[in-house]
Amino acid sequence: MRSVDEPIRLDLDYIQDPHTVADLMRPEGPVRPAIMPRGLRVWLVTSYADARALLADPRVSKDYRKAQPLFQRRASTPDRPAAYFTESLVAHMLNTDPPDHTRLRKLVNKAFTARTVAGLRPRIEQITGELLDEMARADTVDLRESLAFPLPITVICELLGIPEKERDTFRDWSTVLVSSLPGEEIRDASSKMAEYLTGLIAAKRAAPAEDLLSGLVHATDEGDQLSETELVSMAFLLLLAGHETTVNLIGNGVLALLRNPEQLAALRADPGLLPNAVEEFLRYEGR
Numbered sequence: 001m002r003s004v005d006e007p008i009r010l011d012l013d014y015i016q017d018p019h020t021v022a023d024l025m026r027p028e029g030p031v032r033p034a035i036m037p038r039g040l041r042v043w044l045v046t047s048y049a050d051a052r053a054l055l056a057d058p059r060v061s062k063d064y065r066k067a068q069p070l071f072q073r074r075a076s077t078p079d080r081p082a083a084y085f086t087e088s089l090v091a092h093m094l095n096t097d098p099p100d101h102t103r104l105r106k107l108v109n110k111a112f113t114a115r116t117v118a119g120l121r122p123r124i125e126q127i128t129g130e131l132l133d134e135m136a137r138a139d140t141v142d143l144r145e146s147l148a149f150p151l152p153i154t155v156i157c158e159l160l161g162i163p164e165k166e167r168d169t170f171r172d173w174s175t176v177l178v179s180s181l182p183g184e185e186i187r188d189a190s191s192k193m194a195e196y197l198t199g200l201i202a203a204k205r206a207a208p209a210e211d212l213l214s215g216l217v218h219a220t221d222e223g224d225q226l227s228e229t230e231l232v233s234m235a236f237l238l239l240l241a242g243h244e245t246t247v248n249l250i251g252n253g254v255l256a257l258l259r260n261p262e263q264l265a266a267l268r269a270d271p272g273l274l275p276n277a278v279e280e281f282l283r284y285e286g287r
Contacts, residue, residue, distance in 0.1 A: 007033040007041065012180075022046040037180070041074040064095035085177075085190045088198070092233035094241075107226055108234065111215030120155070127154050144251050152246035156239055161204065161211035170196070178244045197232045212238070245286075253281035 014021055015037065025032055030047035045051045054060060061067075064087075093104035131151060135141045153174060157167045173196075176189035201217055208214040216226060216234055226234060257264040267273050 005033070007035050008044065009035045010044070011037055038183070039075055040071060061097050062095055063097050063100075064090045067095070085186070086194045088194045088229045088232040089190055089236040090233060091229050092237040094237060095233075103224070104226070104230065104234075107219050107221050107224065108216065110219035110221060111212060116212065116215070120159075123158065124151075124155055127151060143254060144247065148247045148250035151250070152243045156242045159212045159238060159242075160200065160235055161209050161213050162200065174239055174243055178240070193236065194232055197235045198228070201228065201231050201235070248286065249278070249281055252285040253278070256281060256285055 008021070008025075010021075025044070025046045030045065030050055032044050032046075034042050034044040036042055045054060093101050093108065096104060128147075128151060131147050135146050138146070141147075153167070153171050157164075157170060162170055170193075173189045173193045176185055177193065179186070200213065204211075204214045204217045208218060213235060216231060219226065257267065267277055
């Protein structure tokens with residue numbers, strides 16, 4: 001460990017094992033300057049109390065319009081681009097502060113109701129069952145390719161009403177957008193994704209279907225509706241929130257159980273522990 005005032009460089013080794021670095025940092029300096037793998041200068045907070053206080057502080061902002069120039073100033077290399085994603089993909093409610101966040105959340109809730117979510121369960125269970133049946137027929141399988149990846153991307157494509165013949169292309173863009181590939185490739189996929197979603201939204205506006213995206217296009221609250229940019233970014237948020245998180249949950253959860261066989265045995269002995277186990281998987285290794 002170096003001086004707590006000197007930035008620590010977070011390389012790919014850190015991404016693979018952040019817990020070891022965090023364990024070393026907490027006693028010496030739980031708040032440290034750091035440099036991300038792509039060169040962005042940040043602050044790394046490893047103490048629970050400090051992280052909770054920071055997240056509750058109203059001075060901390062998530063507004064993407066403020067973030068872009070900040071990222072440019074904090075880049076460790078002067079030629080680093082301000083953004084890899086087009087604005088229409090980042091203008092969603094997770095990148096906004098109140099009152100903008102409040103307004104967007106209210107509109108989204110008009111389409112994304114508890115009843116809507118509950119109605120997804122039978123189809124998700126069917127897709128999962130089909131994927132598991134395919135795995136059972138194979139001699140060996142890659143968990144990520146056979147289940148963790150196809151399950152969420154299939155569900156999201158159905159949620160957005162993406163035609164089956166276009167899903168492979170959509171999947172290719174999605175894979176690039178959540179990868180660590182060079183920025184130029186991410187920008188290219190971002191532009192193509194934004195263009196595709198714009199066209200898809202126009203189609204839903206002209207001919208609504210029984211899917212969530214159609215509901216978002218036509219959701220209103222006292223005459224207010226999501227703008228074109230907000231609709232594109234919301235569709236993209238559904239992709240990120242449902243895709244990357246679920247892929248990581250399945251892969252990291254199974255890996256954690258294999259590394260801790262006593263926990264795997266306990267879960268097999270009592271399947272009633274599964275809801276709490278899922279929450280713990282998300283907490284323990286949510287990347």
